[in-house]
Amino acid sequence: MKHYDYIFTGVGLAALMTVDQIIKSGKFAGKSILLLDENAKQTNDRTWCFWENGKGSWDKILTQKWKYVLFRNETFSRKLDLEPYEYKMVRGIDFYEKILKSISLQPNITFLNQKVIGYNKSAGKVVVKTDSANYSCQKLFNSIYDQIQVLEQKKYPLLQQHFIGWTIKTEIPVFDPNVATFMDFSVPQKGNTRFMYVLPVSNTEAIVEYTLFSKDLLPEAEYGEAISNYLSGLGIADYKILEKERGAIPMTSYKFWENNTKNIIHIGSAGGWTKASTGFTFKNAGKLSKQLVTFLQEKNNFRGFHQKSRFWFYDLLLLDILAGKNELGSKIFSAMFKKSKPALILRFLDGETTFWEDLKVIWQCPKGLFIKALLRRIF
Template sequence: MKQYDYIFTGAGLSALMTVYKMVVSGKFQNKRILLLDENAKQTNDRTWCFWTREATLWDSAVSKKWDSALFANVHFQRKLELHPYQYNKIQGLDFYNQVFELIATGKNIDFVQEKVLEIEESESIVLVKTETQSFSCSQLFNSIYNPSLVINQSKYPLLQQHFVGWFIQTEVPVFNPEQATFMDFSVAQKGNTRFMYVLPTSETEALLEYTLFSKDLLSKKEYETEIESYIQKLGIQNYQIVEKEAGTIPMTCYPFWKHNTQNVINIGTAGGWTKASTGFTFKNADKKSTELVSFLEAQTNFRKFHKKSKFWWYDLLLLDILDQKNETGSAIFSALFKKGNPPLIFKFLDDETSFWEDLQVIWKCPKGLFIEALLKRLFHF
């Protein structure tokens, strides 16, 4: 049995970000690190987007940036000037290549492509079993999501951000490559929160994603029918589907951190690192992984890592509303973006605003819905 200081079960976004930053810091060269994942991370399996005001560690993997975005519903359209932010797109394979190129330089890091079957924790050691091997470590970072933790409780709502996306290429120029469509709620809502998300990379190329914030997934045909209808609405007659992607991201304020122990920490989706109210993952994981690496340099008890903030409560109220009245999502986001200050909204969604700035954003939302949700939640606790 091979012994390590740190084992990462699952090599997803959060695990790779954390290991990458451990290498960059130069402070973990004497630690043996193992990454375990059944996926080799050698395909372009997803797209991440995030907004930022400054340079990041991931700039070399960014394939496209936008300075403006479009918000729309059936009643209005608004061009959102994002300055000082930019909206960034990263393709999965570019991110994986950047991370593994650096990891390969570290002789203290191993990657094993096997499925994790079992994790056993004793007082001083953590055992990990795969299909053919067993490993042990002092501390373990788990990013394998266990949906039953959330499904088998009723205190915290669970929605899904689920989507199907098509990368298409048109025969004639159609798109404005300088403007992303952040949310287009002009599509039929059908009792849910549904919108189109468009990332144009040239006048003839774009990723179009049909996205829902709701409890239940759709059939593959339903997503694709809506994408086809939207393409027709844009006046596109001849196009080629270059690539497809699909995914589902849990949206919940369930306190995953309560399952952390002294030597085992849940990270990524498994640790509640996804932004609960929007499903955005990349920026949150970037922040959390930086905090975690700093934590490792000073402390060893993983129970002390998590800190609950006011933004957790804001997210919870929105999820409470969408859980009970899923059809109100369009009205909430439309009220927010119709007259709100786009950079301030993005700052708020990044959990970086002061209380006074919070009020400026929240005041734009339908007040009755949130007051009702707050009262119900106070009694629920």
């Protein structure tokens, strides 16, 4: 059984960002590292978006960026100037190629396309079993999400941000490539939190995505029907579907980090790195991967890595509300975006506001809903 210093089970966003930070640090050249995933990461299987102030490390692989986004519901529409931020988009394949190229140049890092079956602690080491071999390591970074552990507990609700997106190309110019549609709640809610998300990359091409924050997924045909109806409502009838993307992102304040041990850490969605209230992962993973690699240089026990903040509790209250009354999502997000300064909202969602700034954002939301949710949590 071959032994490694570090093994990554699952090679998604969080794992690749962490390995990228390991390489950039220049401090781990003497460590043997194994990456295990059944997927070779050679297809464009997803799209990530994030907001950022100024130039960033991913600018060279951006597909598009926007200074303006649109928020809309059935009664009002607001074009938001994100200054000083820009909303940026990265295609999965471009991200994979950038990181995997860097990994291929490192003699101490190996990437094997094998399916991980499980892992366990044995004699002070961690043993990982795949469909074709066993490996041991000193430190395990696991990003394979286990929904069962969340479903088996009742303290923290679990919703899904689930969606299907179409990349379409139209015959005539119909999109404004300078404005992304961040949330369009004007679509029928049907007892859920449902919205459209539009990312134009030119005046004839865009990703159009039907997204829900709810407990249960829909039949596949229902997503497509909603997108078709939305495009028809925009007067778009003649178009070609270039690509389709489907996903389901867990939204929960479950304390994943309590499952960490001295030598095993859960990262990505498996570690609670997804922003629970919005499903945004890319920027959060970037922050946490840097922190993790710094931590790894200084400390030896993964139990001490996670630091809980008040923003975790804010997310919990929102999810409590949506778990009980899922149809209220439009009302809550509309109240937040109707009058608040866009830059303040984005800093709040990033967990970078002061407590008094938190109150400015929260005060815009339906107060009764959050007070009731707070009281339920306290008592």
